[in-house]
Amino acid sequence: MQNKSNKLPQERNHLSGVEINHKVNLIENGLIDIPMLQLLDEHGKETNPKATPDIAEGLANKILTSMEYTRLLDERMIGSQRQGRISFYLACKGEEAAIVGSAAALSDDDMIMSQYREQGALVFRGYKTEQFMNQMFSNQLDPNKGRQMPIHYGDKALNFMTISSPLGTQIPQASGYAYGQKMAGKEAITICYFGEGAASEGDFHAGLNMAAVLNCPAIFFCRNNGYAISTPTEEQFAGDGIASRGIGYGVRTIRVDGNDVLAVFAATKLAREIALKEACPVLIEAMTYRLAAHSTSDDPSGYRSKDEEAKWQQKDPIERFKKWLDGKKWLNEPALEAYKSNAREEILAALKKAEQVPVNPLEDIIEDVYDTPPWHLKKQLSELQQHVAKYPQHYPKTSGR
């Protein structure tokens, strides 16, 4: 392979390693079929016990509760969006194994750059219910200061980069972040989550290619969940998913069953080891399904059948993992039920509390545009303050403070 050439630069030859043939053949789709790693089948049985990753009971239960919590949070927040308490929500339902399973294979020092459907990773990292709520209610306790829509979490302490809505932008950013970690001598990598839809953006191409060429220790984790809002994968790409692109970039690649926690965990663990050891990127494509609507603004019945949803319901990643835990006698149903009802209450209580907390004071509107506000922002603020003081009733969120 040309990029592996050990020759001196002046002997560089971009043909070295290219074989020659003499027949006019087009390479067709299907030249390679990339298989999907499954370690736990749909009945919760190990497919290849030797390959089952080494997960201790404690970790296994943390994975389970993180998935369960994520789903409870989703349910409750969809409800509160319907009640008009928050403006927007976006659920992880169906993809919990892909997210929690991969997050569990990381170190806490690893940076997570997510798309928006990866709240399970935050849960696993220890983000608290009240933190979720403060973000979603845009209140002044949110360290992101309430400036973005609900679900745009970010937490420096947990190495979870604040989410940004434009799709795909985090992909080359992850390459740069990982490069910086490597240059700073950190024992850490960056994981970058994105959907199969976002992988159509030009930034995907730039990010993967740069990571490969510049030897960035990053994991690119694609959740191929079948849809980008209403757009099915067959209108998104014509190749063999996203995994087949890894080859084109010279990026090591693996496709996993995204509803199988064990496969996701094992693949991510290996990817992390290699990324760190060899300073290189790895692409993981997790085949999964968005059981929920795209977001609370969406109604999937306009573009997919109940039947299809029902089929995927059968592959529920939480149920599958529970069967495995049960087989290992690690599943304590009453304890789990207690955990869940406790979590439900906690969520409700935190929600009620967070919605009472005011938004940031008016002064904050000009903070963080720059490191310190320049003259024009100070001027705009002081005009605004005078204005708000004149019409306090019209700006109830900020006037009384």
Place this chain on the structure above:
Amino acid sequence: MQNKSNKLPQERNHLSGVEINHKVNLIENGLIDIPMLQLLDEHGKETNPKATPDIAEGLANKILTSMEYTRLLDERMIGSQRQGRISFYLACKGEEAAIVGSAAALSDDDMIMSQYREQGALVFRGYKTEQFMNQMFSNQLDPNKGRQMPIHYGDKALNFMTISSPLGTQIPQASGYAYGQKMAGKEAITICYFGEGAASEGDFHAGLNMAAVLNCPAIFFCRNNGYAISTPTEEQFAGDGIASRGIGYGVRTIRVDGNDVLAVFAATKLAREIALKEACPVLIEAMTYRLAAHSTSDDPSGYRSKDEEAKWQQKDPIERFKKWLDGKKWLNEPALEAYKSNAREEILAALKKAEQVPVNPLEDIIEDVYDTPPWHLKKQLSELQQHVAKYPQHYPKTSGR
């Protein structure tokens, strides 16, 4: 393959066709090595006579003279840039077979969207010496009205899209153009040329993927010539060239020896047939070498060795093709020499003529921004006209007209 699924939409399942495996294996670079089609070896011998494309003597000679002319034009224009007669030039040297060979396999109705190093295609299509010159001297006889730097040719009659400097932009444009040809029921395709450097742009990703998904009859022709200005391919990508990316998009792909006219011609011909018949894109990667400097602004001795250049000099595509012609007894050396000396004279004469032709009149400065100039451009022009009238000596190109 999911995109080939014939199932009804409601039964769509983005896993159908994906195999399952049970071992945690990363797919590595080198999983597939894409061979390079060569039909004429470096000694001008056919490697597989059965596969030699059917090229009549007339066409063969047209290909040869087009290549020779292109090289003569390059030499002369580099010279006139050195003399300060034109500001800029960019040579095709070394890549004549890739360009002329592919152009020869097209129909005149096919649209050519080029990067900038494809003057050979214009030569083959019949662009006249004076047309080249009028463009390069930005004079009023150039239908592009002299608004761009030298080498940004464009000719509607020859279905050659006016060149634009930003790299990669023509790639998704070619998909759109081809889609339009298909929708209009035209028996024509679009060929899009670009360098291996330009293939790093996000537009490449968008263009290839869209062409595949939207079934656009386009040929994406990558000239992998080893460098993007000073950047060698190993700092451009880590995969197996550009061909390996085709698979990721589900685009049929072929790699050819770009210094072998026969291979290029055969591959392009097949690609065109399939693109038209199946309404699909095809990617061709031509492995070649930029024997010239990047442009007249560049000095390659800063980034590559004379040795390397000499090695590639050995693979000169014109020499190789001449050997083949000679073997077929189709090479008439005296006639060729006559053609060349005639061409040399023609070029010099046309150059001298074109440099005397004035630029477009001042009024043209505001034409073609819109279909008709709006009020503000009319106002700006009339102010400018008054101004030029006041200082005629300062605007010699336009004041006297």
Place this chain on the structure above:
Amino acid sequence: MAKMNLLQAINSALISSMEQDERVMVFGEDVGHFGGVFRATSNLQEKFGKGRCFNTPLTEQGIIGFANGLAAQGSVPIAEIQFGDYIFPAFDQIVNETAKWRYRSGGQFSCGTLTIRTPYGGGIAGGHYHSQSPEAFFAHIPGMKVVIPRNPYQAKGLLLSSVRDDNPVLFMEPKKIYRASVGEVPETDYELLLGKADVVKEGTDITLLAWGAQVEVVEKAAMMAEKDSISCEIIDLQSILPWDVETVCESVYKTNRLLINHEAPLTGGFASEIAATIQQECFLYLEAPIARVCGLDTPYPLAHEKEYMPDHLKTYEAIKRTLDY
């Protein structure tokens, strides 16, 4: 005539243009079977087939690149960018390609048939990335036209004109009033002139200039000002590029005062161009500085959306300040 909201008016214009010219094609993210996330393209795929109304992969640079090529070929693309906030990956294709295509080829080729539709603007709790008003970026691109309707009647007429105009047009739709703005719209085909402002209300003391959803806001402010016996002339610019200097100048000759309102941040917003031109053209007529009531020079902040917005109260105060100058 039929009662339509702004979305229905757009849908009606799309149907009209697709019926009338089979070269018209509509595409973008989710615009196909689903009809777009706002449903502006509802039923088009059903009516005109998948060849003429289709989903694209999720790539704005690709959508506009593809649209440019399609336009150059002679088709009539109407490309949707799902939110104005997501148009920036296509910025290169627009600045360097769409807008310069005709000029660089001496008129041999052009993207004149292209129309780009995109919803824009705030007031919907959308935060940084579902609220921006990026018109000023496009107003600095020679070769583009930029058009913004304020109600269903305009939306249909201006969109039909944009599609048929032989120049690339960025058609920006004020999504805040997509459903809220309802009015009588002819079911037949009609066009409204591009490049013309619309005098919404005549007045004598000050000219208030706005576009899109902000026209309502200045109308509200004008009503407050009328109570103080200030007579406001209200102009809806409609076309941002090229814009109707003549109508604005004529108004300012009469009122001697000008206020411009837009949602986009103040610095470098399109109000600056208007102010710069009008102070030049109407210098001796102006009795007070031209006032700009605009968004703050910050990203669009969710929690402080109300405070950020150049609302009727800020506009009213600026009217009074201008009159009292």
Place this chain on the structure above:
Amino acid sequence: MAKMNLLQAINSALISSMEQDERVMVFGEDVGHFGGVFRATSNLQEKFGKGRCFNTPLTEQGIIGFANGLAAQGSVPIAEIQFGDYIFPAFDQIVNETAKWRYRSGGQFSCGTLTIRTPYGGGIAGGHYHSQSPEAFFAHIPGMKVVIPRNPYQAKGLLLSSVRDDNPVLFMEPKKIYRASVGEVPETDYELLLGKADVVKEGTDITLLAWGAQVEVVEKAAMMAEKDSISCEIIDLQSILPWDVETVCESVYKTNRLLINHEAPLTGGFASEIAATIQQECFLYLEAPIARVCGLDTPYPLAHEKEYMPDHLKTYEAIKRTLDY
């Protein structure tokens, strides 16, 4: 002190910052071994290794995306975009990411350490795509700083400040004078304040405002005007965003007249922002309309480059018109 041209001054600033802070990394197309197409990054790879000065693949959106991530991580990226004309593929990463990063995270994360260098401007027979002056696009992006030097001394001092300033800075280099502008430059490390204009020459009758290579042009016009006994004050804005309103206002209070010159097209160019602000701030002081001498509202035309340019003659004529108003 040493005599340096503008490129050498930039190279010197890069070396200084890389020596002083090992988190500094320089990258872009051809900037590595080759030292960049203009040689601004000469010898950096040799001196600091391939890890800290390197070529990237040919993708501007990737370069800035990568740089954003690298900055957020805590490194100090200096990314080069080979020509200002090719910055647009990175526009989304700049508008939506670089500039909003700190704000959206409440200050938890930022791209404050990022500097983007790019050559810009015409006068080099570069046509549409090697001549653009895109500063106005960036001046409408809250969160960015935009800085433009006019000579080697400024170039080094402003670049060192830009690299160290904790905000993302777009540093635009007037390539027309890369080699032509030569001057004394301290070999030691020094910084020049961002956000401050530079009064190049005092005068009493009119203020001439420009930046980058156009400062020379207005100087030439001023010399012509002096012969007509018109005393010009010349200001080099240096920082486009945020800009130094105070210095400009003070000058206009004194001269009562303002002319702004830039190469970019008139409509929506940054002169519009300056004019809009100054007519507001100095309304009662202005004795003539603020004049804008700018590029035409066309793509940058090769054949008519001379005619397109806002040269000293056009500036001189506008000075006279303004004085005669």
